[in-house]
Amino acid sequence: MHFEITPKTQQTLSQWIIQNTLAPTDFLSLSPCREGQPISYHYTTLVNHWVTDIGSDKTQYGTHSLRRTKPSLIYAKTKNLRAIQLLLGHAKLESTIEYLGVEIEDALRISESCET
Incomplete structure (x- = not known):
């Protein structure tokens, strides 16, 4: 997926990447719950739990x-x-x-x- 980022965001991301010596294969933000996984894994897990808890199909959300x-x-x-x-x-x-x-x-x- 391609998306546009502003010059300010690009500058901030570049500084973050340099400061943390990230490689092209590294995630920008890591999950606080699962080592080595991106932060999106954490949020996906939360959404899956919430949707399941209300009795809905987690594949739909x-x-x-x-x-x-x-x-x-x-x-x-x-x-x-x-x-x-x-x-x-x-x-x-x-x-x-x-x-x-x-x-x-x-x-x-x-x-x-x-x-x-």
Whole structure:
């Protein structure tokens, strides 16, 4: 998966990588619970436990799908791509469009009507 990061984020990540002498195969953040695993492993485990505890199918939920839930609901209700862009911290509207999976023609039409 490819995604855009801001110059400030790129600078911060570069400093972190140098400071911690990370190799290209190293994880940026490690799990506090499982040695050698990325921090995403920790969050995935938490989500799996929460979903199982409420009696739902854990294969239907994930950390990323949960992150997308609120912006998707706001978009469905308001069709305001600019608001979603701001909430997610995307620099480009195209990133928000791709993230939400919105049809490009509809997204651009809606976006143009929101930017005044």
